[in-house]
Amino acid sequence: MASQLVVRACPPFRVPGQEPAETVAGLERRAGELLERxxxxxxxAMVPRARDDFLAGRLAQRMLAAELLGVRARDLAARYSCPQCGTGPDVSHGRPGYTLDGVPVPLLLSLSRAAGWTLLAALTSPAPGQRLGVDVEDPQRIEFGGFDAVALTPAERQAVALLRGTALLRERARLWARKEAFLKMTGEGLRRPPETLDVLDLAGIRDLASAESGLPDYLVAAVALG
Structure with missing residues (x-):
């Protein structure tokens, strides 16, 4: 099977197969049926809104994986990998993956959330050593003093120096989404200081337009593949 990159956005409290009016109780019921302990x-352990976003995201990720693999969602077992915690049945964070009958499935996955939305990326039939990262950001959350100094390289700060208002917030968010996507791909996360990572023209990262991602226009997103 040829490798394919699939990007999908899910609105707040929605997962594939849900009716638009399905309640939060229905979300929790389906999570109890499909998700791992x-x-x-x-x-x-989360507050209600964060819990609902988390459950919706994990359900959407599992159902997308099942769809792409042509299997039942309930037959997949989650297999997360964390650089600090390793991989095992008690790990519920880090790089997502699944097994089927104990065998890792040929699928790379990445997930990000912003403003209640979940953005999923999946790469089918990846080549050995390939990695994937995706990120979505809400520009309004980038509006705080000192962002440029702690998040942007000198070249990036110069690139945004003449921008103001909405244009400045959107460009900051675009650069941050590119950094997050890249650092998810490499597995470094924010252990690498973001102000040392220049993503203006870094190979392997591209912005995701709303027409491709399915996200509303006010959010920005990026995907990294390498």
């Missing part, structure tokens, strides 16, 4: 335990 470790995922459910993690959700219980």
């Amino acid at each position: 470790t995922e459910l335990d993690r959700a219980r």
Whole structure:
């Protein structure tokens, strides 16, 4: 099977197969049917809105994986990998993946959330060593003093120096989404200081337009593949 990159956005409290009017109780019921114990335990420790976003995202990710693999969502077992915690049945965070009958499935996955939306990226039949990262950002959350100094390289700060208002917030968010997508791809996360990573023209990262991602226009997103 040829490798294919699939990007999909899910609105707040929606996962594939849900009716638009399905309640939060319905979301929790479906999570109880399909998600792992470790995922459910993690959700219980969250405040209600964060819990709902988390459950919707994990359900959407599992159902997208099942769709692309042509299997039942309930037959997949989550397999997360964290640089610090390793991989195992008790790990519910880090790089997502699944197994089928104990065998890792040929699928790379990445997930990001912003403003209640979940953005999923999946790469089918990846080549050995390939990695994937995706990120979505709300420009309004980038509006705080000192952002440029702690998040942008000198070249990036120069690139945004003449921007003001909405244009400045959107460009900051665009650069931050590119950084997050790249650092998810490499597995470094924010252990690498973001002000040392220049993403203006870094190979392997591209912006995702709303027409491709399915996100509303006010959000910005990026995907990294390498």
